[in-house]
Amino acid sequence: MSNNAIEAEALTKVFNGSLVAVDHIDFSVRNGEIFGFLGPNGAGKTTTINMLITVLKPTEGKASILGYDIAKQNTQVRYSIGVVPQEYTADEDLTGYENILLCADLYGIQREVSKKRASELLELVELTAFKDKKVQTYSGGMRRRLELACGLINRPKVLFLDEPTLGLDVQTRAATWNYIKMLKKEFGMTLFMTTHYLEEADALCDRIAIIDHGKIIVVGSPTELKDSLGGDIITVAIKEDVDITELVERINHVKEVKKENGSYRIKSENGEITAPLIIESLRKEGHVVTRLSLTKPTLNEVYLQYTGKSMRDAEESGDSLYAKRMIMARRRH
Amino acid sequence: MSKMNNVSKSKLHGLWALTNRELKKWYKTPVVFILTLLQPIIWLGLLGNALNLGSLVGSSSLTIPPQVITELQLTPAQITVLQGFFSNIGDTIMQGTFGTTSYISFMAVGMIAFTALFTTMFSGMSVVWDRRLGFLNKALSTPVSRAVIILSKVLSATLRSIFQASIILIIAVPLGFQFGAAFTAVNILGVFAFLFLICMGLSSLFIAINIRSTRIETPMAVMNLLNLPLTFASSAFFPIEQMPGWLQAVATINPLSYTMNGMRQLLINSSIDYSQLALQYAYVGLFALVLTTVGIVLSWRFLNK
Ligand SMILES: Nc1ncnc2c1ncn2[C@@H]1O[C@H](COP(=O)(O)OP(=O)(O)OP(=O)(O)O)[C@@H](O)[C@H]1O
Ligand SMILES: [Mg+2]
Numbered sequence: 001m002s003n004n005a006i007e008a009e010a011l012t013k014v015f016n017g018s019l020v021a022v023d024h025i026d027f028s029v030r031n032g033e034i035f036g037f038l039g040p041n042g043a044g045k046t047t048t049i050n051m052l053i054t055v056l057k058p059t060e061g062k063a064s065i066l067g068y069d070i071a072k073q074n075t076q077v078r079y080s081i082g083v084v085p086q087e088y089t090a091d092e093d094l095t096g097y098e099n100i101l102l103c104a105d106l107y108g109i110q111r112e113v114s115k116k117r118a119s120e121l122l123e124l125v126e127l128t129a130f131k132d133k134k135v136q137t138y139s140g141g142m143r144r145r146l147e148l149a150c151g152l153i154n155r156p157k158v159l160f161l162d163e164p165t166l167g168l169d170v171q172t173r174a175a176t177w178n179y180i181k182m183l184k185k186e187f188g189m190t191l192f193m194t195t196h197y198l199e200e201a202d203a204l205c206d207r208i209a210i211i212d213h214g215k216i217i218v219v220g221s222p223t224e225l226k227d228s229l230g231g232d233i234i235t236v237a238i239k240e241d242v243d244i245t246e247l248v249e250r251i252n253h254v255k256e257v258k259k260e261n262g263s264y265r266i267k268s269e270n271g272e273i274t275a276p277l278i279i280e281s282l283r284k285e286g287h288v289v290t291r292l293s294l295t296k297p298t299l300n301e302v303y304l305q306y307t308g309k310s311m312r313d314a315e316e317s318g319d320s321l322y323a324k325r326m327i328m329a330r331r332r333h
Numbered sequence: 334m335s336k337m338n339n340v341s342k343s344k345l346h347g348l349w350a351l352t353n354r355e356l357k358k359w360y361k362t363p364v365v366f367i368l369t370l371l372q373p374i375i376w377l378g379l380l381g382n383a384l385n386l387g388s389l390v391g392s393s394s395l396t397i398p399p400q401v402i403t404e405l406q407l408t409p410a411q412i413t414v415l416q417g418f419f420s421n422i423g424d425t426i427m428q429g430t431f432g433t434t435s436y437i438s439f440m441a442v443g444m445i446a447f448t449a450l451f452t453t454m455f456s457g458m459s460v461v462w463d464r465r466l467g468f469l470n471k472a473l474s475t476p477v478s479r480a481v482i483i484l485s486k487v488l489s490a491t492l493r494s495i496f497q498a499s500i501i502l503i504i505a506v507p508l509g510f511q512f513g514a515a516f517t518a519v520n521i522l523g524v525f526a527f528l529f530l531i532c533m534g535l536s537s538l539f540i541a542i543n544i545r546s547t548r549i550e551t552p553m554a555v556m557n558l559l560n561l562p563l564t565f566a567s568s569a570f571f572p573i574e575q576m577p578g579w580l581q582a583v584a585t586i587n588p589l590s591y592t593m594n595g596m597r598q599l600l601i602n603s604s605i606d607y608s609q610l611a612l613q614y615a616y617v618g619l620f621a622l623v624l625t626t627v628g629i630v631l632s633w634r635f636l637n638k
Pocket of ligand 1: 015016019020021039040041042043044045046047048086
């Protein structure tokens with residue numbers, strides 16, 4: 001087996017003969033890494049996950065999980081993966097505990113084993129106190145945690161998380177991030193997650209693929225992607241009225257220096273290392289630094305650069321989509 | 334892989350878990366449970382008594398008019414004989430037409446079959462929710478087989494129907510239900526067999542329809558369309574022989590009619606015609622076999638898209 005947990009080759013899904021939701025994408029996810037799929041609504045994130053988790057058949061192309069072909073060896077694939085879907089799928093009329101046991105039954109896990117695991121998982125996601133309450137009474141954050149517990153019941157090697165923090169408040173989102181990091185660290189799990197949130201992808205993912213209109217636009221680590229924009233930006237001003245452009249250009253890591261109304265805009269990789277070097281060199285030459293600021297490019301700029309859209313638009317529509325989904329779910333009662 | 338050691342590798346694993354999930358939703362919500370029983374009971378109480386044809390043609394309403402007596406110069410002995418004949422005429426007509434002297438018993442069996450129809454219809458709708466709320470996709474990503482997912486729906490609808498139908502039968506007794514002379518306790522099992530077959534067929538059909546829709550309105554419309562012909566073109570309220578020709582044609586092929594007639598033989602008739610009964614089982618059985626196969630194949634194909 002190669003050391004890739006997931007491999008996809010020209011993976012394609014066409015709906016109703018014409019809607020190309022996923023368009024010949026190639027990517028691989030290494031064992032034990034957190035891989036993020038970042039893209040706006042309708043980019044094809046969920047469709048990609050659904051193909052990888054053997055729910056949808058690809059129209060074209062192929063993929064494998066831990067070396068098992070998703071089309072030909074789907075039983076092995078299903079035993080090796082866990083899924084935390086975009087929706088709240090737990091049954092509202094059952095308790096949290098019953099829901100986890102139901103998931104266990106779908107894997108054919110024997111009752112003595114599943115009871116023990118269910119208790120452990122409830123402990124892990126801090127739902128033990130609520131385990132015998134109907135899911136109806138759970139908050140959004142509790143439901144997410146329950147979905148997470150269900151997705152872990154078969155001790156998966158690869159876990160798929162579709163927008164794990166959609167609609168969660170700041171604290172719950174932070175807690176979810178911690179679970180995700182813990183799963184990677186403690187269990188060496190490979191995680192494939194989708195998200196609308198740039199800061200989430202930045203904080204969690206080892207590598208990110210930006211996807212839009214069914215195509216992967218760019219793949220790389222958050223740092224690589226940000227660096228591809230030309231690095232950090234250091235802005236410096238000095239007391240003296242002399243040109244220091246040439247002096248600064250000679251400093252290590254500095255890529256570009258521009259004089260802009262009285263201050264200097266310096267592009268550099270590893271800005272936090274470069275900034276002290278700049279101060280030191282200027283001082284040696286007898287200059288007095290009056291102002292210095294360091295801006296790290298965010299994935300926002302990366303996103304903007306590659307998709308031509310601001311991620312904020314996508315985030316907003318993501319939230320309203322979430323609201324719509326909740327209304328839809330409520331109408332059931 | 335260590336986890337492979339403690340998992341069941343049976344092809345049918347998860348069947349009971351998924352079936353029980355559906356059943357739990359139902360028996361853990363007593364309001365829904367009681368409401369679903371209410372409709373057939375109301376029908377039985379209202380229609381069963383209002384349309385009590387036995388009392389319309391029955392003895393108490395028939396007395397020999399005095400002019401008939403004077404004109405025919407009847408002796409008191411003759412009057413008694415005639416009166417006796419008239420007082421039995423209602424029962425004779427009832428027995429001849431409905432196979433029992435009690436209309437409510439006739440109708441109660443119809444209601445049992447309807448309960449099966451309605452319950453399979455409504456419980457089939459849960460698959461729409463499962464699709465829309467993502468549960469179906471989650472189940473599809475686990476090693477549970479596609480056939481088991483569909484079968485669990487069919488099975489839970491069937492079990493529910495059989496249970497509700499039994500309750501109707503129990504409630505019908507204080508309302509005036511009379512078992513026929515040919516009834517023995519074993520016949521109840523025969524009734525269950527009929528219900529099992531018809532429910533398997535119907536729920537497979539409804540699930541194959543419902544699994545394709547993401548909106549609850551679609552199956553609702555289909556159900557409404559099927560409801561009326563299945564109900565009135567059946568032997569629920571009247572024996573098929575009494576219907577106008579075109580209705581008779583539909584009712585004769587309606588599997589619900591066969592189910593009802595078969596259950597009537599087992600429950601309320603004074604004697605059982607075994608060759609008829611065999612025919613009824615064969616017809617309902619064939620219906621169940623065909624629809625279950627077609628329904629499951631259609632659903633399975635949809636899930637494998
Ligand atoms: N079952 C389906 N039938 C037809 N079209 C579909 C189906 N599922 C998804 N699509 C379409 O495929 C495209 C990609 O959808 P997908 O759900 O994969 O997007 P996404 O990236 O997950 O978006 P979101 O952020 O809103 O979840 C959309 O245009 C969507 O309308
Ligand atoms: Mg999605």
